[in-house]
Structure formats: C-alpha cells, structure tokens
Amino acid sequence: MSETQHHFIHQRIEHDLASGKHQQICTRFPPEPNGYLHLGHAKSIVLNFGIGQDYAGWTNLRFDDTNPAKEDAAYVAAIQQDVRWLGYTWHAQHFASDYFEALYDYAVQLIRRGQAYVCDLNAEQVRAHRGSLTEPGTDSPYRNRSIAENLDLFARMRAGEYPDGSRTLRARIDMAAPNINLRDPTLYRIRHGLVHHQTGEAWCIYPLYDYTHPISDALEGITHSLCTLEFADHRPLYDWILDNLDFDPRPQQIEFARLNLSYTVLSKRKLTRLVAEGHVSGWDDPRLPTLAGLRRRGYPASAIREFCHRIGVTRADSLVEMAMLESAARDELDQTAPRRMAVLNPLKVVITNYPADQTEALTAPNHPKRDDLGARTLTFSRELYIDQADFRATANKKYKRLVLGGEVRLRHAYVIRAEKIIRDETDQIVALHATYDPDTLGKNPEGRKVRGVIQWVAAATAVPAEVRLYDRLFQVAEPGKTADLINDLNPGSLQIRPDAMLEASLAQADTATPCQFEREGYFCRDITDTADGRPIYNRTVSLRDTWQNI
C-alpha cells in the first residue's frame, strides 16, 4: 500500500510544529447525525485520523448535533460503527450538545461585550435586510438594543417565552461586509416541541453551526479544524467568534476539496432521497457509496483507506473515476481473497467417457501465490456445470474457451472436448456432451496446445446460490447535472443470477471472508438477505478484463 502522500495540510502542520506553535496535533471528525457516512466522509475520516496518527496526536469523534429537527440517535450508532469499521479509534467522543450550557454562557459574554443582540425580525425580514451578493445589507432596527435588554431577552428566549421564529440572537458584526456570512449572522434560533436525541426537551433554543463549531473545537483543544471548501467563506466568522471570546490558543480552520465520484452521488441529501423514495433497498444497498453499502458489497476497509490515500487532498474541484476505487479494491482483494469456483449461468456438461459411479477428489490451492492460504478439495464427476458464456458452437480463433469439437482446460482438473450439443423440443441447449482426457491432470496433453481454462463445479456437490452483480447506480458521470437525478438511474444496476452453482467448499464457508470466484471477480456473502436458505453472494468488483472482442 502506498505511503500517505505529503499534501498541503501536512505542510501546514509541519510548519506549525517546526515553528513551535504546537507540540501536539489534534483533529476531529465532526459528522451531523442526520444520515449515513459515505465515501466523502471516508476521505475526511482518513485525513483527520491519519493526521492524528502521523503526528502523534489524537482525533476526536464529535457529533455536530445542533439541529434536532433533522437528527436521530440511530444515525449516531451507525456513524460510530462505520468509523470503527474503517479502522479508527477516537481519542474522545463528544456531542456539540455537551456544550450547550457553555455555549449559552459564551453567548451571554458576547452580549455583554456588545457583540451580539436579540433581533425581533422574522426570517423573511432578515433576508430582506441582508442585501444581496452585490449590495450591502441594512442594519436591523434591533441592532442597538441595550446590553441589559439583550440579556433579558436572551434569557427569556431560553425560558421559552417566545414562539419559534419570533426572535434570534445575532452576532453584531457588519451588515455591509462583502462576505455575507459576516452580515450579523444568526447565532441562536428558537425551536419548541422538539426532542433532542441527547438533551431531550431541556432546550428550546439551539445554536447554529457557525457559532457552535469554533467553540467546540477550542474547548476540545483541536489544533487543526479540517473542513470542506464551501466553509472557506465562513472562516472569518469562525475566527471572529474565537477572537471575541478570547480563546487562546485557537484552532485553525483549513479547507480542502470534497470528493466527487463519477457515476454516483456523494451528498447526504441525495442519498437520503434515494433511500426514502425506494430507489435502493436501504442505506446499506450495495450499489450505494455509503460505508454501510460498500461494506455489504464486500469492499475491505483497507481498500477504502488506500483509495483515500491515492486520491490525495487538495483545494481543486475534482471528479474521481470509479476505476480508481475499483483498482484499490482489486489490489487488496487479489492478495487476500481465497480463490473459489462458481458458475453464474450454469450449462450442464456430461463427460460421456467418465464412469457414472465414479468421483475423485482433486486438490486446488486457495491462492496461486500464497501457499499459506492452504488448499481445498474439489470433487470431479461425470456431470458438471460450466458457464454458458464459456461455450459456443462456433467462434473465431480469439475465443479461447470451449467450442464444439474443441478442447478447453477445466481449472485444476482435466482437459475436455465438446462433442455434442443436447437440445430440448424448443431447440434450447440443455446440456453438452463432452469427453475428457484422463492424461491431462496436472499436465499438458501430448502434442497439442490447449489455450483456454474455464471454471466448473461438479453437479452432485454444487451449492445452489443467488449471485448479485452490480453495475454503476447511475448511467451518467454526473447524476443530476442536467436534469433530475432519478432520470439518470441505471436500470441495470442490479443483475441477479438466481441459478448460480458454487463449489462445495462454499457451503460451510466463513461468511466474513471475501473470496475470488475465478475469472469472475471478488465476491462476499450477503448476510443481510437470505433466499430460501440458499446463500446469496454479492460481487464486490469484477476482475480486470482486458479481453476486448470475441
């Protein structure tokens, strides 16, 4: 696996270490518990926890739970599980709501300093006073209330004397600031009737992100607060809050570009919609770029970490190709996955010169390059299955599988020759008659070259299974770019092979270990669904296929 690359944030940190500004580097991963984590979060997790590890510091997990209308405890549990699964351990876990009391006190301080005021404008009026991108805003008529009145009003806001939306606490900065975030931003809003998953009904006023985040960071001793680019405009406000509350030392916010992946969406809003509208089976649908989905799909956590290292960290907008993710998965799985044989679209083959009452046990290594992974036993018998795609009545010479009258190697077994196609009344191929060369076990046949090798399973011992093949969820590189993203869904993103046949060793397989179905790809047992007692396998990713045309 590649070294963590040296990007601009590492440089900033090393500069801060060299200058003596910090002795220890502390970061945090601050998800809002309002949805499941996805690859975009993985980028942030790997970045933040990676820094904690690389610089002998630590990383906190902090739930940014300032908006109870959208959040839920169920998401808290899911997020914790995902972070652990990715392989990280947080130094401490916090909730922004742990700081509600402190946050309130700091707000009182701001009021005392004349830096915050209670505003009676409603949302619509606030918007009207804010001005536009090119025009300055105008002061709220409540901007110059006395400190005493502000203190009283804010206390009453907390006491629940005012209805939702009737008042807010605002920072008193500059309504003419070119940066709109500085035009007296809202610090607190009133929200009655909500049950916060952590604080219950203790509060009816809730602080906003821009106010909460810098203080939470400072309270925890975070040195570098990493976030995505869209918050760059908020940095002056982040600094303003800490400045006016005399925090020293202060955490430094540094922004980086969020991850975009082609043919999928990395937006909690869009993912929530796909789940809510039933376009996918749930947050853990294997087609989703959620960590839960990728995990169920069979992606190893190490592959996701590696992917995050490969894509780097910059401030430039980017659209990373899916191939980048798949490559990281293949690199990991190739080294670790035991090899197995499975036939996804079975075609029965009868070896006519092999005795009906005979079987033999063949030994096949679990990995072509790793003896330490051991071996398993395969049963060879008169009736077998091969894949329909591995046989053709006729084909050109580039096709190196089985052709009528031609030979092919059965992986780890004998060379067979296709002799006759057996059809039913409707002319459908129902079986193939073939003969085997008994002198080809573990050696090449005399005087001729057999180029093709295909997988097979013995009919008598095969394990029936359902195999699910996945394709990209969307059929366009940037879903929703030109129209509603639902129109961009790929109707063929899930293909089920209901009649797949697996080699016998998979009957009692360790369900947690992903394996390679030779010549098909990497697969893992789906432990969420069951189909009539038959195992269900998900294809994580296919093998790289450089075979262009037949």
Add this chain to the structure above:
RNA sequence: UGGGGUGUAGCCAAGCGGUAAGGCACCGGACUUUGACUCCGGCAUGCGCAGGUUCGAAUCCUGCCACCCCAGCCA
C-alpha cells in the same frame, strides 16, 4: 456585476526559480492451468491564455479567460 476559491495528460496528483514524480485508465510485449495477478516498455518539448522579469519560469509579476462556492433561523 460583490466576496471567496481553483486551473499541470482521459481521471487523480507531485512540483515551491535549475529544465514536468507517482497512481488510475489506455496501448504494446513477456509470463500464465484465472483473458486475473506479476513483470518490461509506451503514454505532457508541455503546465488555462497572453505578455513581462530572469542566464533560466509550471513556479515570480501584469492582464485576461474558464470553472466552483456564498444571499438557511441547514451543516
């Protein structure tokens, strides 16, 4: 048209005044009982564009152009 960002190969990305790393993808070839893996080779006279400074510029300066973000009591 206000503010904040970003432009290096098809994609991601190093580079920090000394003559364009690496990965993905792709194209050759070797090996192969997985059309996999592995290995070897190829892939930017060029760094958004135009000027300028310099012995020397992707790196510095000037001016353009393109794209992204911001007007929630969301995060």
